[in-house]
Amino acid sequence: MKSVYLSMVSKTEEATSTFGEDISKGLSQQPKQLPSKYFYDAKGDQLFQDIMNMPEYYLTNAEYEILDTQKSEILELIGADTFDLIELGAGDGTKTKLLLEHFLEEKADFCYSPIDISGNVLRQLKSDLQRRWPELCCEPLQGDYFKILEDLALTHDVKKVILFLGANIGNFTRERAQAFLEHVGDYMRQEDMLLVGFDLKKDPEVILNAYNDPAGITAAFNLNLLERINRELDADFDLDQFKHWETYDPITGATRSFIVSMTDQEVRIGALEKTFHFDAWEAIDVELSQKYDVPMIEKLAREAGFEVVKNLYDEKRYFVDSVWKKR
């Protein structure tokens, strides 16, 4: 089988300096901001798996139900015997395994290429997949999907099926979501397919509870970003002096996570040779989780150069996996 050429790249000094540069830039801005992609070190990966198992985090169950009940339809929509299955931000692949199992049962000729910024999660995923399905072609690639997408341009004429699950698209502002999707579209041909998971607007209480669980797992996940800066960049954030804060705006659909400084304080980041000042109750913007409705999705698809082929919903209509092709 021909497939996309992908290889595992080990963590490099370049990656560490990019991390430092991004943290320095984010903490020098007004308001302060930290990129959510840095949540995912080994501890962050584990905490995210705990989040996915929380009863309040409906997103995983809703998308799991869609893929489980509609996997045959997805294979029909692919409509090709041979294809490359490329996943952006694959994580632990829990839901994707439903598709992999079904595609293998149906004897589809495909190669799976999970892309993720976390080398740790990719190593776990690869060994898990090899144990379960030794016959599966699996070629992971570690890195930022913005950069790695460019490698996809080197590919050949096998149909590409690109997955972007888990409402990852919601981490982008509307403008960045469109630019990102246009970028993905640049590496797609007419016959290729894109499946994007969107979290839908719903009861605000349901949404807020998913990001503000009483057990404090989401708070620990967000605050781990400061711990990671302490570990990797020799910083002295005192975690007891910061708190997690979550908001949901039912008009715009924006769910936002903040880390708030509970006191006037200074934090030294040794590796950057810099000290940052935090006023009492100053907030760091750490993550956007944008909720959509169907007209917003259709508009986004159109303006990014796609058309919606089919929307696949769970029974409660909490979530949609939207299947697109290029216009």
Ligand SMILES: C[S@@+](CC[C@H](N)C(=O)[O-])C[C@H]1O[C@@H](n2cnc3c(N)ncnc32)[C@H](O)[C@@H]1O
């Ligand atoms: C919210 S998790 C979702 C995982 C999986 N798609 C799911 O639906 O369960 C996001 C995943 O995307 C990865 N990720 C986040 N930003 C990324 C980026 N810019 N490039 C590559 N991977 C990224 C994270 O490491 C993490 O594993």
